[in-house]
Amino acid sequence: MKTLWGTPHDISSPVVAKVSRSYLSLWSNPTILASEEPHFGFGHTGLLTSSEVPPSKTEGKPCLTGIPYEELSELRDGDIVKLYPDGRALRIWEEGSHQNVVFVTEKCDCRCIMCPQPPNPDPQPSLWQENKQILSLVNPKTTTICFTGGEPTLELDQLKDLLSICKRRFPDAALSILTNGRRFADFEMTRQLVGIQNKHLLFCVSLDGDTEDVHDQIVGVGGSFGQVIRGLYNLTRFKQLVELRFVIMRQNFKRLPYYAEFVYRNLPFVSHVAFMGLEYTGDAAKNLHTIRIDPTEYAGLLREAVLHLHRRQINVSIYNVPKCLLPRDVWCFAQDSISSWKKSYVDACLPCQEKEHCCGVFTTSIVLSENIKPIGPIGRERSE
Amino acid sequence: MSVNQEAYITTDDEGYLVRLNKGFYEQAAVFSAAYKFMGGNIIKIFPVEDTMVGIHFKPKECGSIEKTKQDVNSFLNEAIDQQVRLYLEREFGHMRDVIVEHAFSQVKKKVDPLKQSLNILPFSFKRLSDSQMLLVNCVGEYVAIPKQDFGNLLNKSLDKSAPTYTLLKSKNFIAGQDLELAIEMLSTKMRTRKAFLKDFTSLHMVVLTGHCNCRCDYCHASSSDITNKHTYQNMSPQIADAAVNMIFESPSPEIKIEFQGGEPLINWDVLVQIVHHAKELNLKAKKQLEFVLCTNMALLDEKKIIFLKKEGVLISTSLDGPKSLHDLHRKMRDGSSGYDKFTENLALARHFMGRGAASPLLTITRDHLDKLPEVIDEYIRLGFKGIFLRALNPYGFAREEMASLGYPMEDFIEAYKKAFRYILERNLQGEYFSENYATLLLSRILTPFATGFMDLQSPAGAGISGAIYDYDGGVYPTDEGRMLARTGDKEFLLGNVLENSFEEVFGGHKLRSLTSKSCVEILPGCSSCAYQTYCGADPVRYYVETGDVVGFRPESEFCMKNMAIIDFLFGYLLENDERVMDVFWSWITRKPLEAIRS
Numbered sequence: 014m015k016t017l018w019g020t021p022h023d024i025s026s027p028v029v030a031k032v033s034r035s036y037l038s039l040w041s042n043p044t045i046l047a048s049e050e051p052h053f054g055f056g057h058t059g060l061l062t063s064s065e066v067p068p069s070k071t072e073g074k075p076c077l078t079g080i081p082y083e084e085l086s087e088l089r090d091g092d093i094v095k096l097y098p099d100g101r102a103l104r105i106w107e108e109g110s111h112q113n114v115v116f117v118t119e120k121c122d123c124r125c126i127m128c129p130q131p132p133n134p135d136p137q138p139s140l141w142q143e144n145k146q147i148l149s150l151v152n153p154k155t156t157t158i159c160f161t162g163g164e165p166t167l168e169l170d171q172l173k174d175l176l177s178i179c180k181r182r183f184p185d186a187a188l189s190i191l192t193n194g195r196r197f198a199d200f201e202m203t204r205q206l207v208g209i210q211n212k213h214l215l216f217c218v219s220l221d222g223d224t225e226d227v228h229d230q231i232v233g234v235g236g237s238f239g240q241v242i243r244g245l246y247n248l249t250r251f252k253q254l255v256e257l258r259f260v261i262m263r264q265n266f267k268r269l270p271y272y273a274e275f276v277y278r279n280l281p282f283v284s285h286v287a288f289m290g291l292e293y294t295g296d297a298a299k300n301l302h303t304i305r306i307d308p309t310e311y312a313g314l315l316r317e318a319v320l321h322l323h324r325r326q327i328n329v330s331i332y333n334v335p336k337c338l339l340p341r342d343v344w345c346f347a348q349d350s351i352s353s354w355k356k357s358y359v360d361a362c363l364p365c366q367e368k369e370h371c372c373g374v375f376t377t378s379i380v381l382s383e384n385i386k387p388i389g390p391i392g393r394e395r396s397e
Numbered sequence: 398m399s400v401n402q403e404a405y406i407t408t409d410d411e412g413y414l415v416r417l418n419k420g421f422y423e424q425a426a427v428f429s430a431a432y433k434f435m436g437g438n439i440i441k442i443f444p445v446e447d448t449m450v451g452i453h454f455k456p457k458e459c460g461s462i463e464k465t466k467q468d469v470n471s472f473l474n475e476a477i478d479q480q481v482r483l484y485l486e487r488e489f490g491h492m493r494d495v496i497v498e499h500a501f502s503q504v505k506k507k508v509d510p511l512k513q514s515l516n517i518l519p520f521s522f523k524r525l526s527d528s529q530m531l532l533v534n535c536v537g538e539y540v541a542i543p544k545q546d547f548g549n550l551l552n553k554s555l556d557k558s559a560p561t562y563t564l565l566k567s568k569n570f571i572a573g574q575d576l577e578l579a580i581e582m583l584s585t586k587m588r589t590r591k592a593f594l595k596d597f598t599s600l601h602m603v604v605l606t607g608h609c610n611c612r613c614d615y616c617h618a619s620s621s622d623i624t625n626k627h628t629y630q631n632m633s634p635q636i637a638d639a640a641v642n643m644i645f646e647s648p649s650p651e652i653k654i655e656f657q658g659g660e661p662l663i664n665w666d667v668l669v670q671i672v673h674h675a676k677e678l679n680l681k682a683k684k685q686l687e688f689v690l691c692t693n694m695a696l697l698d699e700k701k702i703i704f705l706k707k708e709g710v711l712i713s714t715s716l717d718g719p720k721s722l723h724d725l726h727r728k729m730r731d732g733s734s735g736y737d738k739f740t741e742n743l744a745l746a747r748h749f750m751g752r753g754a755a756s757p758l759l760t761i762t763r764d765h766l767d768k769l770p771e772v773i774d775e776y777i778r779l780g781f782k783g784i785f786l787r788a789l790n791p792y793g794f795a796r797e798e799m800a801s802l803g804y805p806m807e808d809f810i811e812a813y814k815k816a817f818r819y820i821l822e823r824n825l826q827g828e829y830f831s832e833n834y835a836t837l838l839l840s841r842i843l844t845p846f847a848t849g850f851m852d853l854q855s856p857a858g859a860g861i862s863g864a865i866y867d868y869d870g871g872v873y874p875t876d877e878g879r880m881l882a883r884t885g886d887k888e889f890l891l892g893n894v895l896e897n898s899f900e901e902v903f904g905g906h907k908l909r910s911l912t913s914k915s916c917v918e919i920l921p922g923c924s925s926c927a928y929q930t931y932c933g934a935d936p937v938r939y940y941v942e943t944g945d946v947v948g949f950r951p952e953s954e955f956c957m958k959n960m961a962i963i964d965f966l967f968g969y970l971l972e973n974d975e976r977v978m979d980v981f982w983s984w985i986t987r988k989p990l991e992a993i994r995s
C-alpha cells in the first residue's frame with residue numbers, strides 16, 4: 014500500500030478520512046484536504062500538506078506537514094487515507110483503481126510457508142468499525158472490492174455485515190473474497206454467507222496441491238485439503254462463482270500438470286484458475302531457502318498445466334510471472350497482476366518490447382529472478 | 398498377496414491342457430479367465446489332482462490350433478489378472494457399494510474407515526505391455542504405471558515418496574487417512590458421469606411411415622413400396638396425437654422428437670400435426686423441445702423447407718460418398734440418381750436454413766471399406782464438419798444381405814484405423830473435421846461428464862434415454878427393436894400408445910428387466926473389463942447375436958469393435974502428442990483448432 018510520511022500534528026490515534034483536493038468540502042463524511050498550502054480550507058477535518066509549517070490555527074485537527082511534493086501529488090479526490098500518530102499516511106483506498114482491498118482481519122487459521130503477510134502474533138483491535146467507515150466513504154460508483162486478510166471467514170459476522178453494506182451501497186460492484194476455503198466445509202456457514210445474495214461475488218480459494226500431502230504441508234494445517242474440497246463442493250451447491258489460486262513453489266511445482274487434470278476431473282465447475290508466482294516477503298522471505306524456485310525451472314510444467322485447462326475450456330491465468338520467464342505460447346494467459354503500488358521493473362526491462370503488457374516484479378520481494386531479460390520484436394527472439 | 402505362476406501346459410491330440418495350482422487360483426478366477434477364450438475354443442474345466450485344476454482347450458471348427466496356442470498363453474496371464482481382481486474385490490469390493498450408495502441414495506451410511514493407512518479404491522486394469530499396466534478407476538480416470546509399482550500397490554509396499562503413489566492418490570485410486578473425502582469425491586464424479594439417468598427418456602423417435610421412396614440394399618428398417626399410392630404403413634393422425642401425449646408424460650426437461658421412417662416426408666401432414674401438437678402441449682410443459690427430421694431429402698421442396706426452418710426442425714440425412722458410391726446401394730424406387738437429388742436439395746435447404754441445415758450419416762458396406770478416404774473427401778467437399786464411421790448393423794434388409802454387403806469386424810477395424818489416421822492428418826493440416834465415434838469415446842475417456850449416446854451407456858439407454866414409436870403405435874426401447882419387429886420378432890415391444898399408459902410402457906416389467914440386464918458393471922466379460930466405464934451395453938444387438946439380451950462377449954462384434962478402437966485411441970492418448978491432443982479436444986469441444994491452442 015502506498016505510504017506517505019510527514020510530521021504529525023494533533024494525531025493521537027489513527028484517523029481514517031477521505032482525501033479532497035478542493036478547499037471547500039461539501040461532504041457530510043469527514044474529508045481531509047491534500048494541499049500544498051498550509052490551510053485547512055472549509056469543512057475539512059484534517060490536512061495533508063507539503064508545506065513544512067503547520068497552519069497557524071490547527072484547532073486540534075489532525076495534520077501532516079512536510080510530505081514530499083511528488084508523493085502528495087499522487088493523492089487524488091476520493092482516495093481514503095489512514096493517518097498514524099507516528100507521521101505515516103497510508104493510502105488504504107485508491108479511487109478508480111481495480112485493486113482495492115478491505116482487510117477484514119489479520120487473524121488466520123493457516124500457517125502457509127509462503128504467506129506474504131503473516132498474522133501479527135499480538136491480538137489486534139477489530140477492524141470492523143474502520144472497514145464500515147471505509148465502505149461508507151468509498152465512491153458508490155466503485156466497480157471492484159476485494160475482501161482479504163488474514164482469513165476473512167474467521168470474522169464471519171463482520172464479513173456478513175460488510176457484504177450486506179456492499180449489497181446496498183454497491184449493488185453492481187464485482188466483489189471477491191480471498192480465502193483459504195477451510196470454513197466453507199461448514200454447510201451452514203456457507204449458506205449464511207451466500208444468503209446475502211450479492212449480485213457479483215467471486216470466492217478466490219487457495220488450493221496449492223492435488224493431494225492432501227502437498228497442500229496440507231504448504232498451508233501448515235493437517236486436514237485442510239479435505240476441508241477446502243468439501244468447501245468447494247458446498248460453494249458449488251449454492252452455484253457460487255469460484256476461482257482457484259495455486260501459488261507455485263519448490264514444494265508443489267512438479268504437481269502442476271496433475272493439478273490441472275485434478276481440477277478438471279473434480280472441480281470442472283470453477284470459473285477461473287490462477288497460477289501465481291511467489292512474492293518473497295513475510296514468511297515467504299523467511300522460508301526463502303525451502304520454497305524458492307526460479308520460474309524458468311517450472312515454465313515447461315506451468316505451460317503444460319495452463320494449456321491442459323485451456324483445451325478443456327476452463328479459464329486460466331498466470332499471475333506475478335514476468336513474460337520473459339514464460340514460453341511465448343502462454344503469454345496470452347499472463348496477467349498484469351501486481352498492484353501498481355508494489356510493481357516495478359528492473360534495468361533489463363528498459364528496452365523490453367513487452368514491458369507495457371507485463372506484470373513486472375514485486376518491489377516487496379527480497380530476491381528477483383536472475384533470468385529476467387528484455388524481449389525483442391516477435392520473430393527475432395524466442396524465449397522458449 | 399502373491400500369485401505364483403504355478404502352471405503347467407501339455408499338449409494332446411485335440412489341443413492343450415493347462416494345469417493350475419488350486420492353492421493359488423480360485424474357481425471363480427479360472428472360470429472368468431476361461432470365459433474370455435470361449436469364442437474360438439471348446440474349454441473343459443475339471444479336477445486333475447488334489448492340488449491342481451485342469452483347463453482343456455480345443456479349437457472350435459472356426460478356429461485353428463495356432464490361435465488356440467496363443468489363447469492358452471494369454472489365458473495364463475488372464476488367470477493371474479482375474480485372481481488379482483478377486484483379491485481386490487474381496488478386500489476393497491465393499492467400497493464400490495459405498496460409493497454407489499453415496500452417489501445415488503438419500504441415506505448416507507457412515508464409512509467404516511479401514512484399519513490400514515492405505516485404502517485401495519475400486520478400479521479395473523489391463524496389461525499394456527510386459528512392463529506397463531493401465532488402471533482405470535470407477536469414474537473413468539486412467540493412469541499408466543510400471544508393472545513393478547502395480548505389484549507394490551497390491552502388496553501394500555508402494556513407497557509413499559514414489560511418484561506413482563502421489564499420482565494414484567491424486568486420481569482417487571488410493572486414499573490415505575481421509576477415506577471419506579475420497580468416497581465423497583468419487584461419488585460426486587459418479588453422479589456426474591451417470592447424469593443421463595436423472596431425467597429419464599429424452600429422445601423420442603416417431604416412425605411416420607414404413608414406406609419409402611428409396612429401396613436401399615441395406616435398409617435396416619425394411620421399408621416398403623410407395624408405388625400405387627400405398628399408405629397402409631403411414632402413422633394415422635390419431636396414433637400421432639396419442640404418441641405425442643405419451644412423449645410429454647416423460648419427466649425429462651428436454652424432449653427431442655425425431656421423425657423416422659421409411660421416408661417421413663411421405664406422411665408430411667402428420668409431421669406438421671405432431672410439430673403443432675407438441676408445441677401446443679409445450680406451452681404448458683415448458684420443456685426444451687427439439688425436432689429432428691431423418692430424411693433422404695429427395696421429397697423436400699421450398700415450402701417444406703420454409704416450414705422446417707420456421708419451426709426449428711433440424712435435418713439428419715444420409716450420404717454414402719461420391720455419386721458412384723452413394724448410388725451403389727442407395728437406390729431410388731423410380732430409378733433416378735439419389736445423389737443428384739440429394740445435392741440439389743442440400744443446396745436448397747442450405748439456401749434457406751444456412752450452412753448447418755443438414756448433417757449426414759454414412760452407412761459402410763463392403764464396397765466402402767477401402768474407399769473411406771474418398772468418402773471423407775466428399776464430405777469435406779460438400780462442407781460437412783464431421784463423419785460417423787460405424788459398422789453395418791445386422792438389421793432389416795442388411796441382415797438378409799450380410800453375405801454381399803457385410804464384412805468381418807476385423808476388416809472394419811482396419812478400415813476404421815486407416816480412415817481415422819487420414820482424418821487426423823487432414824485436421825493437423827488445419828481442416829476441422831471430426832470422426833464422431835472417436836469423439837464420443839474420447840469424451841468418455843477424457844472428460845468427467847456424461848455423454849448422450851444410447852449405445853455407450855450403462856445401463857443401456859434403450860427405453861430410459863430414448864424410445865421409438867412405430868407407425869402402428871407400438872413403442873420400442875430402440876430403433877433396432879422395431880427393426881427386429883419388422884422382420885417378425887416382437888420381443889422388444891413395450892406396449893402401444895393407444896392401449897397402454899405411460900407407466901405401463903415405461904415402468905413395466907419388460908423395460909425394467911432390459912435395463913437391469915444391461916449394466917456393464919455386472920455383465921459377464923464386462924464386469925472385469927478395464928474399459929468398462931468408457932463402454933456400454935447394447936442389449937438389442939446382443940439379442941440379435943445370441944438370442945439373449947445378456948449376450949456373449951467372447952463372440953460379440955460390438956465388444957470386439959469397441960475394445961479395438963479404445964485400444965487404438967489409448968495409443969494416441971499415452972503418446973500424448975500435443976498437436977494430436979489439440980485435435981482431439983477441438984472435436985470434444987466442437988471448437989476450431991485456433992480456439993484450442995493458445
